[in-house]
Amino acid sequence: MESSAHKFKDLAFTARRDAHLQAALGKLGSGFSLKRKEAARRLPEFEGLRDQAKTIKDHVLENLDFYLERFEERVIEGGGELHWCGDADAAQKKILDICRKANAKTVTKSKSMIGEEIAINEFLEKNNIEPIETDLGEYIIQLRGETPSHIIAPAVHLNMGQVEDTFREKHTTLEPGRKLDEPQRLLEEARSQLRDKFLNADVGITGANMLIAETGSTVLVTNEGNADLTHTLPRIHIVIATLEKVVPTLEDATSILRVLARSATGQEMSVYTTFCTGPKKSKDEDGPDEYHVILLDNGRSELLGSEFQDMLRCIRCGACLNHCPVYQTIGGHAYGWVYSGPMGAVLIPALIGLDRAGDLPNASTLCGQCEAVCPMRIPLPGLLRAWRTKQFEGSEKNTLGKILLKVWVTFVKSPKLYRGAMNFILMILEIFGRKSGGFQWLPLAKGWTQSRDFPSPAGPTFVSQWKKGLLMSDQEELQKRQKK
Amino acid sequence: MSDIVKNKAPVVGLFVTCLVDTLRPEVGFASALLLQRAGCRVEVPLSQTCCGQPAYNAGARADTKAIAKNVITSFEGYDYLVAPSGSCAGMIKEHYPKIFKAEKKWKNRAEALAIKTFELTQFLSEEVSINASTPETRITATYHDACSGLRELKIKQQPRELLLKVSGISLKEGKEAERCCGFGGLFCVKYGDISTGMVDEKIADLEATGAETVLGGDLGCLLNIAGRLKRVGSSMEVRHIAEVLVGSLDVPAILKTRKIKK
Structure with a gap:
């Protein structure tokens, strides 16, 4: 994805004057954070679970090579293929390769931030393969030609009226008289469009919330069930995930799941939690014939052993965005690249370069609310400050x-x-x-x-x-x- | 007071903070008086300037260390360092030891100072007790929890209990009392427009309480809030908690017109 992080100030200025966005952000602010608070209160051991989750990820990061190799072995044993990809280009090429071999015309996709990172949709389109987003939020923004403004709620910047307008414009078969004034009606309309796409897709691409070294499984967490249709119906399932997503065992995965949904939306569990372990076995009734895992580095290994290693614990729950007063003021698009909020302000400079995203680590009051809610206890304000130190000490240039x-x-x-x-x-x-x-x-x-x-x-x-x-x-x- | 009692009184080095020092000296005097009422001997090292947070948060490590060394040298001789700011106290208590993690000698000195460093309301609640009460204060107030004090030093109940005990004030709580006001040191100048959006959210919450006065423990936030309230023509008053605890309410609130002395 092209970055406009260098235009942060202008984008933020515009965002502050976008009435639709401001109304949407007003609703976000209290919603998710209140729900998280309630969920944490209901689970007395929540704080202890956060410590445990942090410990698991710290252990993985200290032994990453070991767990990745084990994960690879298990994927292959289970009949899948694992493809190591150093950067976005390599991942794009590998995915295209797989699609071409399958003679794929359409690809369904469930929500994946790594997909955004490697801009897989644009790439497939350029190569005459139609990618179809199946997460409702992602589907809406795909129709609108936008990017996600939130890592777990990609269309959170839009209101219902805007979604209705988009559907009326893009769904040519939609009768003008049909009412779309309620969320349920909008959902039904999207579903009616997506049903055939699910059935006809040649390849399904999903992300992964975790990779389990013990079993070679990939874990998917959604609330819509679209990911399950994406990976069971097409003949080929491609998982795209970055290195740091691996955890040692099933038990570790469930420990992290216990903090993930609570931190994200305040749910005990997401509606769907799916473990994919390889292609269809001889006795299975459903499942893909081929199972590919694209294991992507894209800058992660450079963070290992650096002062930013803690960032690799991130499980993309979005809690830091939901609680960030800066995010709540300007929304996600102002950050200019795939990620946003405090985690984005730390991660974006690492992935695209500090010189291209210099405002992001500075545009924070370091209020500490993000660290206070981060399930993985990532010291986000400290990491933002570490970027500032790099900026201050790393440049000879004397700014005013x-x-x-x-x-x-x-x-x-x-x-x-x-x-x-x-x-x-x-x-x-x-x-x-x-x-x-x-x-x-x-x-x-x-x-x-x-x-x-x-x-x-x-x-x-x-x-x-x-x-x-x-x-x-x-x-x-x-x-x-x-x-x- | 007998000499024995005098000797027993803990000696507090008052770290007044650069903002109080320059823009609201009343808070310094009020803090000193409160500490004296709590039985402490107050000293103000003349060599104090700033805790170094602006440099620290700008990423200027070497400069931060130089400033921190001055603070450590100036204050390590006292029984306590007390600051009327959670932000500066947090800097000294939480961050100084980290800054010197690679310099053992200074790290030890930073840690020794950190242990005896307190924010004012924290100190008055946890380390000493203050029994004097001020004349009944008839203000309705709401409290803004400044971020560093709240999250680094866990200051939440202390100011509220002191207000009730010393001034008989119970607060009208804002729903978002813990939300950042958008000050953030240099942030509010570098990202003035975003900061404005944040302080507008904050003052909407403060005004929704129906209180007439905003209290807080950090002058940075209070200047930001008062500055915005004044600009939008609000009648709400803004004060540092020390002014209320000491009972000096005839000093005009922040950015309210001062009486010119003749």
Whole structure:
């Protein structure tokens, strides 16, 4: 997927003025987070499960080669094929290869963020293979030519009216008189369109929430059941997943499942949890003839052993997006690439380069809400700060911000100089601000004063006043006041 | 006061924070007075400037270390370091030891200081007790939980209990009291437009409580909230909790007109 992360500020500005988006974000803010809170409250061991889930993933990341090789062995033993792919290009080519060998014309797809990462839809289309998204949200945005704005709720930026308009425009067989004013009716309309596509597809592509080394299974979590139709009906099933998705055992997978849905939507379990273990066996009634796992690196192995390794624990639940006040203000598209919210702001620079996504790690107050809810206890604010350090230390270029910071640091490091400078600035500000009591414009602070007043100071610094012994008189005055 | 009692009084180094130091000295005086009422001897090291958080969050590691060393040197001699800010106290308590993880000598000193570092309401609730009560304060207030204090130092009940105990104020809770106000240090200047959206969400929640005063423990958030409230013409007042606990309500609230001394 092409990145527009370098246009973050402009995209965020536009997003703030998009009334439809703002209405949608308003609903998101409290919905998911309240549900998560309730789900966590209902399960007394939830916090312990988070620790356990973290421990499992940390162990995997320390022994990733071992578990990946074991996973590969099991996939092959089960009659499947495993394809190691270093980057998006390699994955695209491999998928196209498989589709061409099968003489595939249409491919159904269930929701996969890795699919977005490698832009598989555009690639297949270019090669005259029609990809059909079957997750309702993904289906809607595919019709609209958009990208997901949320990792688990891809069409969360849209309202019902917009979806209805899209269906009326794109579904040529839709009778004008038919009502589409309720979610259920919209769902039925999408289903009526998708039913034949499911049946006629040659290949089904799914993502995977986890890969299980013990069994060679891939785990899929959905709420719509579309993934099951995607991988059981076509003749060929392709799973696309990145390296860090592997877990050692079935039991480990279920431990992580216990925190996944609760963190994501506040459900105990997703409606469908599917374990796919290879192609159809001789006695099976359903299932694909071929089972391929595309095991993709795409930048992950570079994070191993780096200060960003913790990010590889991410299970893509979306809790950090749902709880992020920045995400809630601008939505997902402003981040400019596949991922968004705090996890996106950490992951995008790692995957496409810090120089192409320089705003993302900075556009956060580091409020810590993401880390507080992350089921895998990823220290997201710390990782955002680590990117900032790379930016600050890694570039020779002196931006205005950097120069100002350096000047400020020079003063802060020298208390006497600092005190003198501060008192001087305060004196000037006091003179100019005396009348109004505040400022509506200050040099270098447009970001603040464009929407907020800045107070006029009341005198010299506290430390200077304290030094002069002003405290005692203040105290006496206060005590006198109390006696009255 | 006898010499023995005097000697027993814990000596608190008041880390006043750069924002209070420059923009709201009243909070510094109120904090000092509260600490004295709680039986502490208060000292203000003149060598203090800033905790270094702006540099730290900008990724300037070497500068952060230099600033942190100044804070450690200035405050390690006291029994406690107390700051009227969860953000600065959190920086010293949670982040200084991490900053020096590769320098053993400084790491030890940072850890020693971290143990005795407290945010003001945390200190007044957990380490000492304050019995003096202020004259009945008739304000209806709501409390904004500043992010670092809440999530790094677990400050939630302490300010609320102190307000009830010392000033007889019970709060009208905002539904989103724990939501970030959008200040974020340099964030609010660099991403002013996003920050504005965030503070608008915050003030909508504060105003929905029907309270007339917003209280909080971090001047950064309070300046941000007060600055926006003033710009949109709201009558809500904004104060640091220390001002209320000490009873100095005749000082104008943040960004409300000050009386000019003649």
